[in-house]
Amino acid sequence: MKQKIPTGQLCFLAICVALSLVTKRVISPITNLLTDFIRIPGGGAATAFSLMFLVIATSGMKWPFATAAAGFVQSLLALSMGMSAYQGAFAMLTYTLPGIVIDLFRKFYPHRDKAYFSLSCGAANTAGALLTNLLVFRLEGIVFLLWMLVACVIGMLGGLLGEMLYQRLLKIKGLGGIIQC
Secondary structure, rough: OOOOOOHHHHHHHHHHHHHHHHHHHHHHHHHHHHHHOOOOOOHHHHHHHHHHHHHHHOOOOOOOHHHHHHHHHHHHHHOOOOOOOOOOOHHHHHHHHHHHHHHHHHOOOOOOHHHHHHHHHHHHHHHHHHHHHHHHHHOOOOOHHHHHHHHHHHHHHHHHHHHHHHHHHHOOOEEEEEOOO
């Protein structure tokens, strides 16, 4: 049986994918100031704030792989615009894996509360940073653990910010079921 996705939800998802890419581009210089100070890559910190838009966009969707698909589209856009940094073609994997993690949280955690947003965004960001480390950086020891800790904590913070924005969007009556289906 084919599952139809409302056009409004697809448009909202597309807007959130674009916002996610823009947010990463805007936040990166700020996070690089902090992460350069402790000598770890800054992408893991910037990605946390961009992932919150993917969590928001797909929280109300019934489509099982919405976030993974959004992450894949995001990777194609990042590659075509030269935003993949050190990752190159690996960006297709490192942008899609966090989407898969978020999809797993959507499936197994039915409540859309602070814990859902915080944990899904933190786990997705950590998974993305871990895969980036395996494919590109190959950090070891204390530096690796510090990078994973920063990715997890900032991911959870991004998730909390995402939950606050999600609650605000739910109050907008004109969205007519785009957020919550």
